Amino acid sequence: MTNHIDEDLLLKYKLELLEVNDAKRIENHISECKTCLEKSIEVKNQPNVIGGIKLNEENEFYLLDGKKSITTEWIKRAAIILIGFFLGYLTSQLIRPNHVVVVEQNLIPQPQKTVLENFSACSDENIWRGSKNF
Amino acid sequence: MNELGLGRTAKAQNGDQKAWNVLFRKYNRVLLRLAFLILGSLDQARDVVQETFIKLNQIKPKHFEGKIKSYLMVIAHRLALKEKNRLKPFTKISEEHLPQNTDLFIDDQIKAETQHQIYKTISELSDEHRDILILKFYGELSYEEISKTLNIPMGTVKSRIFYAVKICKNKLQEKRIL
Numbered sequence: 686m687t688n689h690i691d692e693d694l695l696l697k698y699k700l701e702l703l704e705v706n707d708a709k710r711i712e713n714h715i716s717e718c719k720t721c722l723e724k725s726i727e728v729k730n731q732p733n734v735i736g737g738i739k740l741n742e743e744n745e746f747y748l749l750d751g752k753k754s755i756t757t758e759w760i761k762r763a764a765i766i767l768i769g770f771f772l773g774y775l776t777s778q779l780i781r782p783n784h785v786v787v788v789e790q791n792l793i794p795q796p797q798k799t800v801l802e803n804f805s806a807c808s809d810e811n812i813w814r815g816s817k818n819f
Numbered sequence: 820m821n822e823l824g825l826g827r828t829a830k831a832q833n834g835d836q837k838a839w840n841v842l843f844r845k846y847n848r849v850l851l852r853l854a855f856l857i858l859g860s861l862d863q864a865r866d867v868v869q870e871t872f873i874k875l876n877q878i879k880p881k882h883f884e885g886k887i888k889s890y891l892m893v894i895a896h897r898l899a900l901k902e903k904n905r906l907k908p909f910t911k912i913s914e915e916h917l918p919q920n921t922d923l924f925i926d927d928q929i930k931a932e933t934q935h936q937i938y939k940t941i942s943e944l945s946d947e948h949r950d951i952l953i954l955k956f957y958g959e960l961s962y963e964e965i966s967k968t969l970n971i972p973m974g975t976v977k978s979r980i981f982y983a984v985k986i987c988k989n990k991l992q993e994k995r996i997l
Binding site for chain 1 (some may be wrong): 848851852854856861926934937938940941952955956957962977980981986987988991996997
């Protein structure tokens, strides 16, 4: 075979885009043609270069430690909500004003005066004043 | 890359710290890179990775279709696109929005500059080409998985990946990186 393989075809071969028969034909040709072999080595490297970006920070660990941590987070949130409710209840109890019950005066039972107290109210002076009115 | 079994995911979901660490160490890098390439911000990419693992924690293992890695990639990709769309009215990818600081990329000054240029080239691709390229090279998904993820025919996936790589190759050759 005198014709050399097109570079695009070699790239397709490298990217495994060709049918099995076509790929075999190229393999056979490369094994016989030195020029195409050199070209195929050059093309082979191209996708590796394009796919060869590496980041410096790839090894960095920043993920939460699995399910346990996520569960703990939820427990923390629930605890915060409960504490919030409890504090709210306490505050409402402290702020609430004392109850004032308004009752009519005549409904309050008055202690009844004893006979002796009634008698002491009739002092000599009162009797004298009373007698003057007559 | 060896696939971690569903058993480990189930253990992780039940609070096994060790299983979580293994899962996280295994997939953190690839997810972070994928999200970073879509969003262009390391902070947002971190949020997406974290959200992805939270979603993994919420789903029952029996609902996994296929490999866990594919599941994680699909979730990270969707979340990153969602975040990007959310921020779209406020940001426009252009030269000034690309991370100028090459410290983000792997050490060694020349490598860092090269990787910055590669990142820039990928960012300049159209959305449809960029997404497929990222899922293929950084999400390590097969063409079939990409086809399912993006809900497009296999032929379209293959065609787009070829043109995405070709465009990147031409641009990088102009910059004398390839």
